[in-house]
Structures are given as structure tokens and as C-alpha cells.
Amino acid sequence: MGAMKRYEALAADIEASIRNGTLKTGDRLPSVRLTGESRGVSASTVFQAYYLLEARGLVRARDRSGYYVTGGGLRDAPPESTHTSRPAGGPLSLDVSGQVFDILEASMSRKVVPFGSAFPSPLLFPLARLGQFMAASAKSLDPWSTVDDLTPGSAALRRQIALRYLAEGIQSPAEEIVVTNGALEALNLCLAAVTRPGDAVIVESPTFYAALQALERRGLRAIEVPTHPGEGIDLGALEAAIAAHKPTACWLMTTFQNPLGSLMPDAKKKALVELLARHRLPLIEDDVYAELYFGERRPAPAKAFDTQGLVLHCSSFSKCLAPGYRIGWASAGRFAHQVAREKLTTTLATSVPSQLALAGYLEKGGLDKHLRKLRQTLALQQATFAQAVGHYFPAGTRATRPLGGYFLWVELPARANALEIHRKALERGISVAPGPIFSATRAFTHCLRLNYGHPWDSLSEQAMQTLGRLAGEAS
Numbered sequence: 020m021g022a023m024k025r026y027e028a029l030a031a032d033i034e035a036s037i038r039n040g041t042l043k044t045g046d047r048l049p050s051v052r053l054t055g056e057s058r059g060v061s062a063s064t065v066f067q068a069y070y071l072l073e074a075r076g077l078v079r080a081r082d083r084s085g086y087y088v089t090g091g092g093l094r095d096a097p098p099e100s101t102h103t104s105r106p107a108g109g110p111l112s113l114d115v116s117g118q119v120f121d122i123l124e125a126s127m128s129r130k131v132v133p134f135g136s137a138f139p140s141p142l143l144f145p146l147a148r149l150g151q152f153m154a155a156s157a158k159s160l161d162p163w164s165t166v167d168d169l170t171p172g173s174a175a176l177r178r179q180i181a182l183r184y185l186a187e188g189i190q191s192p193a194e195e196i197v198v199t200n201g202a203l204e205a206l207n208l209c210l211a212a213v214t215r216p217g218d219a220v221i222v223e224s225p226t227f228y229a230a231l232q233a234l235e236r237r238g239l240r241a242i243e244v245p246t247h248p249g250e251g252i253d254l255g256a257l258e259a260a261i262a263a264h265k266p267t268a269c270w271l272m273t274t275f276q277n278p279l280g281s282l283m284p285d286a287k288k289k290a291l292v293e294l295l296a297r298h299r300l301p302l303i304e305d306d307v308y309a310e311l312y313f314g315e316r317r318p319a320p321a322k323a324f325d326t327q328g329l330v331l332h333c334s335s336f337s338k339c340l341a342p343g344y345r346i347g348w349a350s351a352g353r354f355a356h357q358v359a360r361e362k363l364t365t366t367l368a369t370s371v372p373s374q375l376a377l378a379g380y381l382e383k384g385g386l387d388k389h390l391r392k393l394r395q396t397l398a399l400q401q402a403t404f405a406q407a408v409g410h411y412f413p414a415g416t417r418a419t420r421p422l423g424g425y426f427l428w429v430e431l432p433a434r435a436n437a438l439e440i441h442r443k444a445l446e447r448g449i450s451v452a453p454g455p456i457f458s459a460t461r462a463f464t465h466c467l468r469l470n471y472g473h474p475w476d477s478l479s480e481q482a483m484q485t486l487g488r489l490a491g492e493a494s
Contacts, residue, residue, distance in 0.1 A: 025060055026067035026315075033068065037077055037088055048078060048086040067315045073395070074313050076402030080395070096405035100279075100417045100430055103253055104463075106224040106243035110264055111459045113235035119228045119456045122441065126450035132482040135441070135450030137277075139425050139472030141342050143396060145389050149341055149380055156375035165371050170363045172198025172348070173374035179381040180348055189323050191332070195355040197362055198369050202307045202335035202347035205358075206270070207233050208365070209331040209349050212357035213268045213301045214239055221260060221269040223252050225428075225457035225466075227277045227305065230270050241459045242266055248419045248428060251276060251283035254290055261298050268301045274318045275308035278457050278468035279428045280421025285319055292324040301354065302330045307347075310339040310390055312423040313398040328352030336377060339390060344373045397425050397472060404471035407480065411487025413494045425472030432494040435465040440489050449482045 036042045049057070051065045058065070069086050072078045075096075078086045126135045133140075168174050177193040184191035199205040206229075214220060216238035222230055224243035234241050244260050245253040251273060260266070273283040273291070283291065295302050306320050322332035331354055335347030346369065351358040362368075380386065401421070408418050408429060415432040431437070437453035444451050452470075454463030467490075473479070 026064045026071065029054075029058060029060065029064065029068040030071045033072060034075070034077060042088050044088050046088045047084075048088070050085060063315060070313065070315075070395075070398070074398035074402055076399065076406060079399070095409045096402075096420065097409040097412065097416045097418045097429075100248040100419045100428060103245045103247045104224040104243075105245055106458075106462065107460060108242075108260075108263075110219040110240035110242050110266075112240055113231055113459055115228065115231045115456065115459065115461075116235055118461075119232060122453065122456055125445055126452075131445065131448050131450045132478060133450055133473050134469045134482065134486070135452040136470045136473070137452075138342060139338065139397070139470070140474060142474070143393055143472070144340060144342060145384070146341075148384055149344070149376060152379040152384060153372060153376040156379060157372050160372065160375070164375070169368045171196070171359050172369055173371065173378055175378040176346075176374045176381075177348075179378050180350075183381075184350065187317060187319065187323065189320075191322070191350040195350055195352060197349050197351060197355060197358050198374060199335075199347045199349060199362065200366055200369050201337055201345040202305065202333050203229060203233075204362075204366065205333040205335070205347045205349040206230070206303060206305055208358045208361040209303045209333060209351060209354065210234075210237060210239075210268070210270065211361045212351070212354050213303070213331070215267075218267040219264055221257065221266050221271070222459075223271060223276060223279075225278055225454065225463050226270075227272065228456045230305070231457075231459055234270075243459055246276070246279065246281065248279045248281055250287060251281045252291070254287065254294060257291075258294055261294075261300065266300065268303060269295065270303045270305065271321075272305045272308075273321045274306055275311065275421055275424035275426075277308070277424070278426055278452065278454075280419045280424050280426050282318060282422050283321075288319065288321045289324040292321050292330065296325075296327050296329060300329070304330055304332045306332055306334045307338050308424040309334070311394060311397060311425065313394060313401075314422055318423070322350065325352065328354070331358070339393065340380075340386065341373075341377060344377065345370070346373055346377055394423075397423075400471045400473075400475055401425070401427070403475045404469065404483075407475075407483040408469070408487070411484050413487070413491040415494070416490070425470055427469045427471060429467045429469055431465045431467070431490050433465050435490060435493040437464055437467055440467065440486070440493050443489050444486055447482075447485055449486055451486065 223246040332350040417430040419428040441453040452468040454466030455461040
């Protein structure tokens with residue numbers, strides 16, 4: 020790890036003052052201006068430090084009043100996960116869909132505490148405001164819009180997506196963007212565009228179970244590569260796997276990876292893209308969580324470093340704005356035409372009213388204001404969640420502390436059986452996502468993925484206490 024950044028050093032000093040009692044619960048932190056002047060740092064550095072403290076549950080912002088010490092963070096979180104995974108290696112045939120489906124089906128009910136859910140709470144999104152744009156777009160719908168740009172998607176929406184890329188310094192012309200029925204369709208279309216049955220595809224270890232299902236469905240083999248819970252895939256191991264197994268593509272999540280929450284640093288993303296370019300290997304980049312960052316700026320995708328059109332960048336509005344609208348996209352670079360053809364021969368088109376509603380919202384609806392509130396909420400919930408894991412789970416438990424997204428990866432003592440914990444928890448009305456569903460070989464038998472994207476309440480506290488007891492009994 021590198022040297023501590025200035026905002027991290029400032030946050031560490033303030034945290035020490037809270038823990039030694041110099042700053043007490045209810046005390047107001049000095050203003051951003053005063054802190055900046057006294058420490059000789061910029062206002063943005065102070066804000067980033069305060070935001071980090073807020074994510075740890077140590078301070079809370081009050082509207083137009085400043086930041087105050089909460090004391091909520093004084094219950095310690097578990098030690099952080101730091102070990103790179105060690106998958107077996109060569110290409111693997113897949114047979115995971117049955118187990119994944121059984122586990123997910125059992126968890127899809129409002130009656131269970133949704134620690135195993137793949138989605139944040141729908142209450143976090145401006146659905147009423149989106150509904151206004153949906154109604155307006157339906158009333159003023161141009162009949163020709165139902166056939167114009169049918170397969171690539173609404174020109175208005177693609178323009179708004181291209182503008183958001185441009186704001187991040189990424190050239191992604193609207194002509195290279197294909198609008199899809201959610202990110203999962205975008206990912207599957209990209210996979211179809213760059214592989215043929217029997218090919219091998221690089222994935223992380225652990226990896227998102229839907230990636231394994233997609234490979235299985237297309238008759239592809241998975242090459243699992245060691246992955247660090249903080250900084251993502253091991254580039255040395257990746258290059259060795261490319262040399263040994265001659266894959267035809269990679270499917271990676273470089274930002275807030277599901278399930279680990281890992282974030283590849285910019286320099287590592289750049290090195291990744293350069294490595295893949297040397298081997299002319301396409302990268303399908305699953306980037307659905309990037310807007311849910313807790314730091315000062317949105318992490319750049321690997322796409323930002325692509326100069327050869329080899330990165331097929333896939334994302335959606337489902338996790339950050341509009342769950343249920345099923346609007347995603349692929350910025351597919353040199354493969355845009357192939358992706359559009361795959362779309363044409365599968366689902367043909369994406370709902371026009373939903374596209375127009377989102378285009379209108381992106382232009383006039385206040386997306387960035389919504390996202391700031393959403394990020395703050397998720398950061399606070401992560402802190403509360405992590406502290407509860409530290410308090411209730413058995414000694415020896417470790418967990419990731421992602422800088423965004425809404426998942427914690429929890430490593431229990433090695434004797435624990437995550438599938439058994441899942442079964443017993445579900446009997447008590449609690450869902451979890453057990454580690455084996457994130458592996459082609461059903462590894463990570465002592466790990467759980469927990470979702471902190473739902474409001475914390477007394478029911479959550481009781482469920483976490485129960486889950487901790489089950490984990491203790493299994494360890």
C-alpha cells in the first residue's frame with residue numbers, strides 16, 4: 020500500500036480525537052474553511068476527510084449546520100480482508116446455474132431480511148419524479164420514435180449517455196452505444212459478439228454469479244484468476260493465464276466488484292488495458308456500481324484508458340436511478356456493430372417510453388443531486404453494517420470495506436459452512452448470498468456476501484444478531 024493521502028491523514032487525526040475522548044458525541048467539527056486554513060489543505064481535501072469519517076459512522080452531516088460527532092462508529096468493524104484468492108487455474112466447464120437459481124429463488128420475498136439481495140432498496144430512488152417524466156414522454160410520444168433507432172436505442176438517450184462519458188473525459192460517440200434491457204443484456208450481447216462456444220473467458224475469483232451463468236449458457240469455459248479484495252485482479256496472474264490458456268475475452272468488474280467491492284486503482288486499470296491490448300484481447304467491463312462511490316470523484320472505468328476500442332463498457336441505471344425500468348447500455352467500441360446485430364436477432368429493441376423518460380430525467384431531473392444523497396446514505400449504512408458484523412460475528416471474522424457500492428464480503432473462520440448458514444438463516448426469515456455461488460468450483464465455502472443497501476432498523480439489528488450466532492455455531 021502507498022503512503023497515506025492528505026485527506027486520509029486528516030481523517031485519522033480526527034478519528035483519534037474521537038476515540039480518545041477529545042471530541043465527544045454531539046460535538047460539532049470545525050468548519051471546512053477553518054479546518055482547511057489550520058491544516059493548510061484545500062476545502063475539497065477537508066470534505067473528503069469528513070466524508071470518509073461519515074462513511075465510518077463517526078460523524079454525521081446536518082443540513083446547513085455542519086458535521087457532528089455521532090459516537091456510532093465506536094463499535095469496531097471486523098478486521099479488513101487482505102488476502103488474494105487462489106483459484107485452481109485452467110479453463111473450467113460450468114454447472115452453476117441450478118444452484119444459483121435455487122438460492123436466489125428462495126431469497127426473493129419481501130418477507131425475508133434482504134441481506135442476500137442483489138439490489139438496493141427501491142425506496143432509495145426518485146421513482147415519483149421518474150414517473151412524471153414517464154407520463155410526459157408517453158403523452159407526447161412521436162409515433163415514429165417507436166421505429167426510429169429501433170435496435171441501437173433512442174438517439175436522445177444515447178446522446179445523454181455520451182454526454183456523461185464526455186464529462187468524465189471519455190470519448191464514447193452515441194454511434195458506439197447500444198441501449199439494452201438492463202446491463203445484463205448488454206453483457207450477454209457483448210459476450211456473444213466476441214466469443215464462440217468452446218472458447219475460454221477470464222473472470223475474477225470470486226466473480227459475479229451471473230457471469231458464470233452467462234458463460235455456462237453459451238457453452239464457454241471460465242478461467243478464474245486470483246483477485247485481491249481491495250485492488251482487484253492480479254495482473255501478473257492474468258498475464259500468465261493469457262499465455263497458458265489463450266482465452267478469447269475477459270469479463271471483469273474493475274470498480275466495486277461484486278461480490279468483493281474491490282476497486283482497481285487508476286494506474287492498475289491503465290496497466291490492465293495495456294496488457295490486454297498487447298494480446299488483442301477484448302475486455303467486457305461490467306461497471307454498474309461506479310456511480311455509487313464514497314470518495315471525491317467517480318472512479319474512471321478501464322474504458323477511459325482504451326485507445327484501440329477493445330473495451331466493451333456495460334452499465335445501467337438500475338442500481339443508481341431507475342430499478343425496474345431495465346435500461347442499460349453497452350459502449351462497445353470497435354464491436355458496436357456486432358453488438359447491435361446480436362441485439363437485432365435476440366430482443367430487437369428496448370422499451371421506448373422508458374428510454375425517453377430517462378432521457379428527459381437526465382436532461383432536467385437532477386440526477387447528480389439524487390446521486391449525492393444516495394451515496395451518502397449507502398456510506399452511512401455500510402458503516403453501521405460493518406460495525407454490526409464486528410459486534411455480532413465470531414472472532415476471526417474478516418470483511419471488506421469497499422469505497423462504494425452496497426456489498427460486504429465477509430470471511431468467516433475456515434470451518435464455517437456458508438451454504439448451511441444460508442439454509443438456517445432462511446428458515447429464520449433472513450437471506451444471505453453464500454460464497455460458493457460466486458465460484459466455478461463452488462469455493463469460498465466460508466464466505467458470505469451481505470447487502471447493506473437497505474435501511475438499517477431494529478429488524479436488521481435482530482437479523483444480524485441471529486446471523487452472527489449462526490456463524491458462531493458453524494465456526
